[in-house]
Amino acid sequence: MTxxxxxxxxxxxxxxxxxxxxxxxxxxxxxxxxxxESGDLDPxxxxxxxxxxxxxxxxxxxxxxxxxxxxxxxxxxxxxLLRLGKIKLDQVVIAVLFESHELLTLLVRTIAEGGETNHxxxxxxxxxxxxxxxxxxxxxSNNSPFAHLGLSEQTLGALTExxxxxxxxxxxxxxxxxxxxxxxxxxxxxxxxxxxxxTLKACGELISTLPSMAGIVETNIDFDLLFSSNKELNExxxxxxxxxxxxxxxxxxxxxxxxxxxxxxxxxxxxxxxxKAVQTALVSPDVPVQPALATGxxxxxxxxxxxxxxxxxxxxxxxxxxxxxxxxxxSSIAALAIKMRNxxxxxxxxxxxxxxxxxxxxxxxxxxGVMEIRMIPVGQLYEKMSRIIRKISREQGKxxxxxxxxADTELDKLIVEDISDPMMHIIRNAIDHGIESPxxxxxxxxxxxxxxxxxxxxxxxxxxxxxxxxxSGIDTEKVKAKALQKGLVQDVSMVSDKExxxxxxxxxxxxxxxxxxxxxxxxxxxVVKNNITAISGMVDIETSKGFGSRFIITLPITLAIIKVxxxxxxxxxxxxxITSVLETLLLAxxxxxxxxxxxxxxxxxxxxxxxxxxxxxxxxxxxxRPEEFYVVVVGVAEKRLGIIVDDLQGxxxxxxxxxGEAFKRYKGISGAADLGDQRTILVLDVAGMISEAIRSGS
Amino acid sequence: xxxxxILIVDDSKTMRAMLVSTIESINNYNIVEASTGFxxxxxxxxxxxxxxxxxxxxxxxxxxxxLSYLRNNPNYQEIPVIIISSEGSQKDIxxxxxxxxxxxxxxxxxxxxxxxxxxxxLG
Numbered sequence: 001m002t003x004x005x006x007x008x009x010x011x012x013x014x015x016x017x018x019x020x021x022x023x024x025x026x027x028x029x030x031x032x033x034x035x036x037e038s039g040d041l042d043p044x045x046x047x048x049x050x051x052x053x054x055x056x057x058x059x060x061x062x063x064x065x066x067x068x069x070x071x072x073x074x075x076x077x078x079x080x081l082l083r084l085g086k087i088k089l090d091q092v093v094i095a096v097l098f099e100s101h102e103l104l105t106l107l108v109r110t111i112a113e114g115g116e117t118n119h120x121x122x123x124x125x126x127x128x129x130x131x132x133x134x135x136x137x138x139x140x141s142n143n144s145p146f147a148h149l150g151l152s153e154q155t156l157g158a159l160t161e162x163x164x165x166x167x168x169x170x171x172x173x174x175x176x177x178x179x180x181x182x183x184x185x186x187x188x189x190x191x192x193x194x195x196x197x198x199t200l201k202a203c204g205e206l207i208s209t210l211p212s213m214a215g216i217v218e219t220n221i222d223f224d225l226l227f228s229s230n231k232e233l234n235e236x237x238x239x240x241x242x243x244x245x246x247x248x249x250x251x252x253x254x255x256x257x258x259x260x261x262x263x264x265x266x267x268x269x270x271x272x273x274x275x276k277a278v279q280t281a282l283v284s285p286d287v288p289v290q291p292a293l294a295t296g297x298x299x300x301x302x303x304x305x306x307x308x309x310x311x312x313x314x315x316x317x318x319x320x321x322x323x324x325x326x327x328x329x330x331s332s333i334a335a336l337a338i339k340m341r342n343x344x345x346x347x348x349x350x351x352x353x354x355x356x357x358x359x360x361x362x363x364x365x366x367x368x369g370v371m372e373i374r375m376i377p378v379g380q381l382y383e384k385m386s387r388i389i390r391k392i393s394r395e396q397g398k399x400x401x402x403x404x405x406x407a408d409t410e411l412d413k414l415i416v417e418d419i420s421d422p423m424m425h426i427i428r429n430a431i432d433h434g435i436e437s438p439x440x441x442x443x444x445x446x447x448x449x450x451x452x453x454x455x456x457x458x459x460x461x462x463x464x465x466x467x468x469x470x471x472s473g474i475d476t477e478k479v480k481a482k483a484l485q486k487g488l489v490q491d492v493s494m495v496s497d498k499e500x501x502x503x504x505x506x507x508x509x510x511x512x513x514x515x516x517x518x519x520x521x522x523x524x525x526x527v528v529k530n531n532i533t534a535i536s537g538m539v540d541i542e543t544s545k546g547f548g549s550r551f552i553i554t555l556p557i558t559l560a561i562i563k564v565x566x567x568x569x570x571x572x573x574x575x576x577x578i579t580s581v582l583e584t585l586l587l588a589x590x591x592x593x594x595x596x597x598x599x600x601x602x603x604x605x606x607x608x609x610x611x612x613x614x615x616x617x618x619x620x621x622x623x624x625r626p627e628e629f630y631v632v633v634v635g636v637a638e639k640r641l642g643i644i645v646d647d648l649q650g651x652x653x654x655x656x657x658x659x660g661e662a663f664k665r666y667k668g669i670s671g672a673a674d675l676g677d678q679r680t681i682l683v684l685d686v687a688g689m690i691s692e693a694i695r696s697g698s
Numbered sequence: 699x700x701x702x703x704i705l706i707v708d709d710s711k712t713m714r715a716m717l718v719s720t721i722e723s724i725n726n727y728n729i730v731e732a733s734t735g736f737x738x739x740x741x742x743x744x745x746x747x748x749x750x751x752x753x754x755x756x757x758x759x760x761x762x763x764x765l766s767y768l769r770n771n772p773n774y775q776e777i778p779v780i781i782i783s784s785e786g787s788q789k790d791i792x793x794x795x796x797x798x799x800x801x802x803x804x805x806x807x808x809x810x811x812x813x814x815x816x817x818x819x820l821g
Contacts (some may be wrong), residue, residue, distance in 0.1 A: 211735075
């Protein structure tokens with residue numbers, strides 16, 4: 001059955017996915033064990049673990065990996081009863097789950113590495129233990145336990161067995177059941193809906209999400225959410241804070257409905273932390289399960305060992321927002337002090353000014369503190385990448401050695417999350433197209449093993465991540481030929497090698513025309529670039545044919561609070577992140593030269609391209625251009641641009657707020673910010689403007 | 699040459715790949731893939747879909763909810779839907795049938811059965 005000599009690509013794909021599922025199961029089970037300790041189970045987590053085992057069973061069955069299929073099938077049975085509340089998650093069950101998972105991982109790894117598996121004895125032993133945890137099947141009554149709720153047939157009809165169980169469980173716990181009706185634009189519904197569901201999940205359980213048609217409006221989509229919570233109707237309405245969302249309380253349960261049967265006789269030990277001892281005791285099938293009962297002292301000592309807290313990044317965002325608002329409040333107090341001094345209240349004004357200064361210092365500390373909590377070492381990203389590289393190189397039959405540098409460079413957690421997909425694509429590209437096969441490499445006189453070097457380091461207010469391979473490099477002649485063929489250029493002799501490399505970032509240049517929303521398929525370098533630009537980063541390529549390529553990603557350290565330069569142009573105010581501002585110059589119209597219909601100035605030894613905001617955004621200038629004006633020189637990575645503005649209005653700390661999906665197509669704007677004096681301004685996206693200016697120029 | 703489009707909704711990449719190769723071996727259908735119910739909702743107005751193969755257990759919205767949406771929307775009402783789910787989900791499959799699923803296939807699926815159904819619904 002597991003004859004790998006005939007292993008084809010599908011089997012490799014399966015093994016890759018199986019490894020991923022097994023890894024995820026491992027970390028989710030660890031979370032589950034933590035929760036079981038605290039007695040606060042997350043049904044979503046349990047359901048996700050169930051789904052993992054469920055998928056693995058189905059997949060392994062399709063590929064004829066009987067052992068994996070059998071084991072995951074049994075795990076699925078156990079997890080199904082757990083998620084349906086038919087058995088309790090106690091420490092024996094957890095230990096059995098851990099043991100099964102360990103065996104499952106072993107099976108997947110062995111097959112992935114090309115070995116034969118013969119673990120039928122271990123599997124049977126494991127299955128026996130799983131079966132010991134299973135409760136007799138529950139008797140289902142024919143009467144719908146939801147009749148009193150008055151739920152619509154549509155909602156009820158689309159509930160899965162699991163969702164029905166969650167609904168029942170919440171009714172039994174005496175929770176209030178609500179239906180929530182919302183309507184969204186079809187283009188942004190997922191983002192909008194997740195905002196509401198995140199709010200809801202913070203104070204209850206989201207049981208089901210039923211989409212429906214929004215009347216006759218085809219660009220909209222409606223959702224009916226089924227939600228349970230302890231909170232009152234008005235509290236929920238207030239939390240959602242959106243008049244377009246209607247919330248209704250469903251008929252409250254007077255009597256509790258048939259509770260799920262818990263087989264108390266089988267396992268009713270109190271929950272104790274799963275210790276290594278319990279797990280190892282379970283490895284031998286003959287040893288009866290006899291976990292040592294925890295005494296109060298044990299629990300105490302186990303608790304004090306952990307010195308870390310897991311925090312939802314959303315909470316840190318909220319905290320950061322509050323810090324940002326405090327910073328704004330401080331600015332207005334400082335402004336008030338100055339105003340008072342000017343009006344003659346000098347004594348009080350000086351005291352107020354002093355207090356404001358003290359406040360400013362503490363605020364800076366607070367801001368720094370919150371920022372530091374958000375920072376994580378890029379090493380976490382490396383671990384993920386190394387798994388992916390191993391997987392892909394195995395798929396491709398290439399030998400790749402990995403070298404990581406600067407694992408302790410710190411970056412904002414959200415940036416690390418957002419950069420992992422683009423990096424994955426860059427790495428996949430490097431292995432797919434860069435690194436040659438071992439035979440080719442030997443023929444070229446290179447080491448049979450290719451090398452991928454990922455290094456990161458801080459550079460001013462940015463972090464630079466470089467992905468370097470020693471493969472074949474990018475063939476710029478081929479790129480030029482393709483650009484010619486696609487009609488992007490008329491004459492390749494005018495295109496420099498550097499410009500040619502930039503072509504690969506154009507939409508549709510490197511991708512095939514296949515419709516897919518799935519990441520990893522049909523995604524081109526343009527998406528990589530857009531993703532990096534979306535977090536105010538920039539990507540550059542250096543390549544040398546025959547020797548390899550280097551992708552240089554420059555990223556801001558954080559996006560949470562940034563210092564900006566406030567500028568104005570034709571009566572409009574904008575903010576420019578100070579991290580990208582290199583210098584400002586005061587110039588007159590006569591300093592501007594025109595080269596090939598592009599405005600430039602001579603700045604020291606170099607020629608600096610200029611950009612006028614009114615032309616860039618296409619609005620009409622009010623009044624004549626001033627005689628003298630400022631040029632703000634901005635730069636990201638090695639690229640420079642001069643932005644012509646009328647006036648500079650000083651610096652300020654701001655909290656960038658996203659403008660959402662609807663504004664994504666407007667280039668050059670990264671968000672909006674509140675200035676504290678009731679004014680809201682747009683924050684310019686320097687990296688985006690530079691690429692746009694260079695693109696339209698060339 | 700056929701220009702009919704089949705939408706596959708499943709959160710497992712491998713399962714989608716298996717279905718794709720099963721479909722590709724019979725005829726030149728356009729295949730559109732979605733890894734979640736939300737993706738399917740977004741793809742529906744953009745692609746003229748002639749047949750949907752969907753899993754039940756998925757993150758965000760489940761296959762039954764997707765089915766209910768389709769059957770209550772005049773634009774998609776007529777699209778045949780085949781549920782592809784595992785044996786353990788019999789109750790859910792039964793619900794799917796009540797909601798108007800045209801057929802179902804049990805995972806691990808028999809490619810010949812899937813091909814037969816596709817030809818039945820797409821001709």
